Structure formats: structure tokens, C-alpha cells
Amino acid sequence: MIVLENISKEYKNGVHALRDVTLTIEDGEFVYIIGPTGSGKSTMIKLLDGEEIPTSGRVLVENTDVGKLKHSKVPIYRRNIGVVYQDYRLLPRLTVFENIAFALEVIGMKKVDIRRRVREVLELVSLEDKAKSFPSELSGGQQQRAAIGRAIANHPKVLIADEPTGNLDPQKSKEIMELLEKINEVENTTIVMVTHDSTIVDRYKKRTICLEEGYVVADIMKGGYLKHD
Ligand SMILES: Nc1ncnc2c1ncn2[C@@H]1O[C@H](COP(=O)(O)OP(=O)(O)OP(=O)(O)O)[C@@H](O)[C@H]1O
Numbered sequence: 001m002i003v004l005e006n007i008s009k010e011y012k013n014g015v016h017a018l019r020d021v022t023l024t025i026e027d028g029e030f031v032y033i034i035g036p037t038g039s040g041k042s043t044m045i046k047l048l049d050g051e052e053i054p055t056s057g058r059v060l061v062e063n064t065d066v067g068k069l070k071h072s073k074v075p076i077y078r079r080n081i082g083v084v085y086q087d088y089r090l091l092p093r094l095t096v097f098e099n100i101a102f103a104l105e106v107i108g109m110k111k112v113d114i115r116r117r118v119r120e121v122l123e124l125v126s127l128e129d130k131a132k133s134f135p136s137e138l139s140g141g142q143q144q145r146a147a148i149g150r151a152i153a154n155h156p157k158v159l160i161a162d163e164p165t166g167n168l169d170p171q172k173s174k175e176i177m178e179l180l181e182k183i184n185e186v187e188n189t190t191i192v193m194v195t196h197d198s199t200i201v202d203r204y205k206k207r208t209i210c211l212e213e214g215y216v217v218a219d220i221m222k223g224g225y226l227k228h229d
């Protein structure tokens with residue numbers, strides 16, 4: 001479960017990126033975060049993955065008080081959640097297989113188990129035939145599938161994604177959405193996804209949290225109005 005309790009984030013330059021945000025995301029939910037540019041979407045993702053700490057309020061992810069993590073503990077925390085970025089961020093000198101394996105090596109998994117899990121993940125993201133390719137040899141959609149594979153290799157309970165389809169054409173975006181839906185269903189992973197793409201939001205209906213100027217202005221459950229004060 002993810003809980004944001006009265007979260008505010010003010011950056012050093014005085015910008016209020018989030019203002020008194022309170023919301024709960026249950027296990028297994030798939031939620032969009034939408035809103036205009038500068039409304040605080042990426043800030044919310046950064047609070048969830050420990051990249052930023054809230055100015056006030058509490059961020060709980062699977063019982064970890066993320067805002068209170070010591071700096072040195074953030075990388076360890078991040079190994080237990082999956083994070084996906086718009087620009088993939090694969091390691092360029094490693095193959096697809098090695099990129100995914102790397103995420104499992106750092107948690108100390110045994111070599112045989114790593115090989116088995118990487119094969120499984122490659123099948124899930126439909127990249128069995130690209131195991132030996134380097135990121136530069138892949139299309140954007142394939143790179144994003146590899147990045148998603150890396151993010152979920154360790155069976156995280158939560159996957160957060162900041163505009164994962166932001167650099168992709170509609171066909172590739174559709175593939176990524178179908179993959180994320182499969183992960184949500186098969187692995188029961190909670191997914192929080194920032195998107196600008198109204199076609200996606202209209203087509204793959206999910207709970208949708210709308211931000212404006214740092215406020216949650218709507219929280220819409222699969223097309224119906226949910227709640228908001
Ligand atoms: N590190 C930072 N230091 C200072 N201000 C920041 C920082 N990061 C973001 N901001 C500001 O905080 C506000 C919210 O930014 P954020 O990146 O969360 O918006 P966003 O909704 O993700 O926008 P976009 O759709 O353009 O990605 C903006 O006004 C932005 O300029």
C-alpha cells in the first residue's frame with residue numbers, strides 16, 4: 001500500500017511543487033497521475049522513490065517511511081521497488097540480458113537463479129530474441145520493455161513510472177500499456193504511472209489522479225467520480 005499524508009514539497013528555490021496531498025493507493029491498483037506541465041507529477045514520483053524528501057507530511061510505501069530513510073538506505077529501498085523512466089536509462093555497455101541480471105546481482109541472488117529469472121522476464125516482456133543485443137541496437141519500444149523487465153525482475157510490489165510512453169509512437173505505447181497491464185494482473189504489482197497521453201487514459205481506463213499547481217484536483221475511479229474535498 002502507498003499512503004501520502006498531507007504531503008507538501010517546496011523546493012529550495014521556493015517553488016511549491018505539491019501542496020497538502022493526501023491519498024491512498026491499495027495493493028494491486030493501477031493508477032495514472034495526470035496534470036499539466038509543472039503540476040507536480042514527477043515530484044510525486046520522486047517522493048515515492050526516495051529521490052526527494054517531503055517538506056512536510058509522510059510518504060509510506062509498503063510500510064517504509066520513505067521521507068525518513070537515511071541517505072545511505074535509499075539505494076537499498078529502491079531495489080525493492082521498480083522504477084521506469086521516460087528515457088529508459090539502460091546501462092549502454094551491458095546487453096539486455098546483463099541489464100536485467102544486474103538488478104538481481106546487486107541483491108545477491110545466486111547465478112543459477114539469476115539466469116532462470118532473466119529468462120522468465122525476457123519472455124514476459126517479449127524480448128527473448130534480444131537477450132544478447134545492446135540497448136543501442138534496440139528500438140525505443142524494445143528499450144522500454146527491457147527497462148520494464150529490469151524494474152520488475154526482483155518481483156517488486158510497486159512499480160512507478162514517469163511517462164514511460166513519453167518517447168514512443170502510439171503503436172509502441174500500446175505495447176507498453178499492454179505489458180504494464182499484464183504485469184499488474186499476472187504479478188499483482190501496484191502500478192503508479194505518470195502520463196500526458198490522454199489517448200492512453202481514455203483507452204485503458206484506470207483510476208486517475210489529477211494534479212494542478214501541486215493540488216490533487218480530482219481522483220477519478222475508472223471513469224466515475226471518486227472523492228475529493
Ligand atoms: N529540483 C527542483 N528544484 C526546483 N524546482 C523544481 C525542481 N524540480 C521541479 N521543480 C519545480 O516544481 C514544479 C513541479 O515540477 P514537476 O517536475 O513535479 O512537474 P511535472 O508535473 O512533472 O511537469 P512535466 O509534465 O513538465 O514533467 C515545477 O514548477 C518545477 O519547475
Ligand SMILES: [Mg+2]
Pocket residue numbers: 041042043
Ligand atoms: Mg514530469
